[in-house]
Amino acid sequence: MKNIYTQLHLHSSYSLSDSTINIDRLIKAAKKNKLKSLAITDRLNMFAAIKFYQKCIDNKIKPIIGCEIPFKNSVSNKLEGTIIALCQNYSGYKNLIKLLSEIHVGKKANENPAVIKTQLEKYNKGIILLTGGRKGLLGENLLVDNLQDKHLLLKSLKDIFPDRLYLQIDRINSNNEEIYNNKIINLAEDLNLPLVATNNVLFLEKQDFDAHEVRVCINKKIKIDDRANQTEFTDNQFFKSEKEMISIFEDLPDAIQNISEIIKRCNIHISSDAYHLPKFSTPDNSDIDVYFDEKVRLGLDSIIQKNNITETDIYFQRLKLETDVIRKMGFVSYFLIVHEFIDWAKKQSIPVGPGRGSGAGSLVAYALDITSIDPIKHNLLFERFLNPERISMPDFDIDFCMINRQKIIDHITELYGENKVSQIITYGSLAARAVIRDVGRVLGMGYTFVDKIAKMIPFSVGITIDDALKQNKELKKQYDSNDEIKNLIDTSKKLEGLPRNVGKHAAGIVVAPNQIDDFIPLYRVEESDEIVTQYDKDDIEKLGLVKFDILGLRTLSIIDRAIRTIKSQHGDIEISHEDITTPDKKVFELLQNKLTTGVFQLESSGMKRYMERLKPDCFDDIVALVALYRPGPLGTNMVDDFISNKHGKKIDYEHPLLEPVLSETYGLILYQEQVMEISRSLGGYSLGEADLLRRAMGKKKKDEMEKHRMQFIEGAKNKNISVNIANSIFSKMEKFAGYGFNKSHSVAYAFISYQTAFLKTYYTSEFLSAALSSDMDNTDKVISLVDASIEMGLSIIQPNINTSDFNFLSLNNKSILFGLGAIKGVGYNAVIHIINEREKNGYFKNIFDFCERVSLTTINIGTLDSLIYSGSFDCFDESRLSLKNNLDDAIKYGQQKQNTKNMGQHELFENKSESFSTNKKTNDHIYVKRETIGDRLKSFNLEKKVLGFYLTGHPVNEYHDEIESMSIKNINSYFKRLYKNSNDDFSEPATVCGVIINSRIQRMGQDRFINILTIDDSSHRLEIIVYPDIYEKYQSLIKENEILFISGVISMDEYNGDLSMKANKIIDLDSARQQYSKEVEIFLSSEFINDKTLAEVVNLLEPHKNGKCPLTIKCLSQKHIVPLNLDQEWFINPSSMLINNLSDLLGKENIIVKYQ
DSSP: OOOOOOOSSBOOGGGSSSOOOOHHHHHHHHHHTTOSEEEEEEETOOTTHHHHHHHHHHTTOEEEEEEEEEEEOTTTOOEEEEEEEEEOSHHHHHHHHHHHHHHHHTOOTTOOOOBOHHHHHHTOTTEEEEOOGGGBSSGGGGGSSOOHHHHHHHHHHHHHSTTOEEEEEEOSOOTTHHHHHHHHHHHHHHHTOOEEEEOOBOBSSGGGHHHHHHHHHHHHTOOGGGGTTOOSOOTTOBOOOHHHHHHHTTTOHHHHHHHHHHHHHOOOOOOOSSOBOOOOOOTTOOOHHHHHHHHHHHHHHHHHHHTTOOOOHHHHHHHHHHHHHHHHHTOHHHHHHHHHHHHHHHHTTOOBOSOOGGGGGOHHHHHTTSOOOOTTTTTOOGGGTOBTTBOOOOOOEEEEEGGGHHHHHHHHHHHHOTTTEEEEEEEEEOOHHHHHHHHHHHTTOOHHHHHHHHHTSOOOTTOOHHHHHHHOHHHHHHHHHOHHHHHHHHHHHHHTTOEEEEEEEEEEEEEOSSOGGGTSOEEEETTTTEEEESSOHHHHHHTTBEEEEEEEEHHHHHHHHHHHHHHHHSTTOOOOGGGTTSOOHHHHHHHHTTOOTTSTTOOSHHHHHHHHHHOOOSHHHHHHHHHHSSHHHHTTTHHHHHHHHHTTOOOOOSSGGGHHHHGGGTTOOOBHHHHHHHHHHHHOOOHHHHHHHHHHHHHTOHHHHHHHHHHHHHHHHTTTOOHHHHHHHHHHHHHHHTTOBOHHHHHHHHHHHHHHHHHHHHSHHHHHHHHHHHTTTOHHHHHHHHHHHHHTTOEEEOOOTTTOOSSOEEEETTEEEOOGGGSTTTOHHHHHHHHHHHHHHOOOOSHHHHHHHSOTTTSOHHHHHHHHHHTTTGGGSOOHHHHHHTHHHHHHHHHHHHHHHHTTOOOTTOOOGGGOOTTOTTOTTSOOOOOOHHHHHHHHHHHHHHHSSOOSOOGGGGGHHHHHHTTOOOHHHHHHHHHHHTOTTOEEEEEEEEEEEEEEEEEOSSSOEEEEEEEEOSSOEEEEEEOHHHHHHHGGGOOTTOEEEEEEEEEEOTTTSSEEEEEEEEEEHHHHHHHHOOEEEEEEOGGGOSHHHHHHHHHHHGGGEEEEEOEEEEEEETTEEEEEEOOGGGOEOOOHHHHHHHHHHHOGGGEEEEOO
């Protein structure tokens, strides 16, 4: 009989520190070589266990699950190599889970995780133990003469693992391997222990050794040259065939035979059929079903009373149907657990979302206060959430206030016990761009060189290196022509997609009915020292454990902050986010006027245009918009049809039974629930069957769909509906089901949309200040919200060191004060320190007083620069230039004062900070420089650097009159025309002027890239699309903060529904003046008509003489203007340097550049 064969010591890539073996490739190789069994023994983890097990079963391969574990002496605490634990059966699998969990949970700081002998005794049942090979339990110790200790250890392990202990022998050409192997053979004979041949497999094929070395270097954060003399691994550690192993161990046939014996002994079945739900304990230990029924009934009674519901029968009938299903499916505990932590959150004043996903379709969830949505009022279906004909775990995704989300997790952990609750692991992978950068670094290639190659991979989610080679011809050309790049890419391809590190799932937690490690191994994340599951969320669900997604929704934090501000400023108002429910005409006017920046789900440019056309006037319209504004419906005419039908286009229903189902969406199939209702109303389906039809339509399985078509037609016949009409209706359902949205989710999120719209309508300042505070770390969002504030008639007051808080503050219904926390380079600790000092000792008097009073370690020079540039010190009535010039002196003054105070000394001649003023001429040591245009432009740009945008001034406004005289319209004028006409075909040639505030590169087609610039002219921003030929021509001009004049065609951007310009010409201010100016006029008032000033004017003009632009000097004297027409010698080149210098000398109002 032929031996059964596999490699029993194999690391998959989930070992993280080594191995290039991908599970899918391993399975594929096994099938190719007709192997009937496979084993994985990853180092100190079982990350891949369930994925590996399931893929083996799917491919009719016997899975063997094991783990390589470091072993240490419990007395000396010294590591003594590794062991291999293989699961002999399910009992062994559970013991391995327990063993690994105990190792990781019990690990102390700065200690290497390892097993000790007493732990092996505790968890030995069902485990076969291998001694780990050359680097194993015996390892280097066999190379010393005294083997007595090892004899004793092996004898004790033999007692612990009777008939389950094997001495492991490798032949991979490692150092001193032959000496070691000879000794282990002798030891096996002395102790009558079996040998087993292994190969410590780390890669599939021999030629993968170099890629494996790179993988090791990535993990160790070193270069390949640093491992030139490494002896850790050899190129023989590939997946050798049975024939190769027999040849290598021809002198030890028993070692090969024992591979087969171990495979036969390892038989594990991991069930995925049962659910393991945590048990809810009732407060009085009463029967859980009775408690559930009472809770649900009381909840519904309260809802009926609160909302004055008169037709109650439908509610109680629906409630009975749902509770019966929930009980039958065994999910009573699940609903009560979710109810408990949501109820706890609300009692702690932690905002909770109205619901999300299909859970909002449950009346029981509404009665238990899990959701805030009435499913009957909104025609939502319970079967979309929980279907007795489709057995699956219920899954409530719950939104909580972002700030307090962790409190919910802590509460659940405290309630059910740390040993039953865990957060869930995630695996980071080596994605296409990242792996090329990592491999390039390891290979010692230059950063710029590697970065260039990495950037040739299009920025697209899930893209692979092979995809990039097909899409980008330049990358393929480099790959084919450059051996260095070919090696970089080929090596990267071998490592691409492999797990790189582990982290913690942002929202998921798992709660088990018993100790969590009865089901899942636990792991300690080294970087954060947090305990997480070793299985990811997908594997946890496969095992039937319940996962809760405790999601953080920023909008809930915004609503909560806004309501707290409203209450503090309007003490007599009682309002909570759950009170905002009644439809309000003014709220819909806000939507119709497209004033929805900051309004949840409704703030994109495309959404604003659709709202302007739709003119929503009821809550159902918001629900529909949330569902419609997605790629599927937008790619058809559904949105246009919806709008046309709402505004009077005749709707033809193919059958009268369709009207009650589709009237709310004006005759269109928009929601998945409508597909289910049509199936029930016309096809005679139960709602459970209808849900199965919905799922089948989503998956587009042809055979299954044909069966459903026949069932639908037969059901329709029973309702006297013709075959042709039934067939036509089914085809339309099939078509639109692909675009259909979950209405329960849409209703829940539309509810939040309405709440935010209500707050923006009636409490504009409070709402927008809350939104700005919540998003202060997102510059683009802050800019958008600042624009929205101005659009709503609010002023944004610049930051003020004496009045600003960390957050943005609503001062009144007309203004918002900028938050110090939104200034880049300042930071939370610095702001809190400043506020505490200010509250303790009063306002700061000047920069010297500030530096005297604050800690100059908490507030460093970088922080001070940011505060100056942001305008936070403008309240000292000093220019920013002057403040910066005197900053060093102020810091020295502050340090001196603090040192003197700390030493308990008193200065004999004390200078108080009030005596310093940077604009007092009495202070000779302070140099005051008059601000020039250049200084102001620099100040604006520095302000933009730390605030993210221009707040107190704008470079374009320095030249406002001049630009206006060029007949150039501001950017906002084009947007006003767009919004006024709502014209999708808007397109016209134009020239705009603005400052580049952002730029990015975007791929267009397989090997074509465009540059997209964002320019700002203080009235609005506009995206400029610059194609490669134009970019190459004007590249030298395209710099951030430069004032540019860009000509091209402004039109509607199909992607985001906003305006953009396709550029065809770009010039700077200098070029604009020199090409288009007709005349320069200089006005000299009497104060400037003196020899000194005139000499300065001549000196400034002299280098720019003999130009093409006429110069006129007009002298203002005694209410008369006397023009001095100069001859052609004094025609000038009106460069920015000249115009700025003249403006600084005479005042910019006295220098006029004419263009007409």
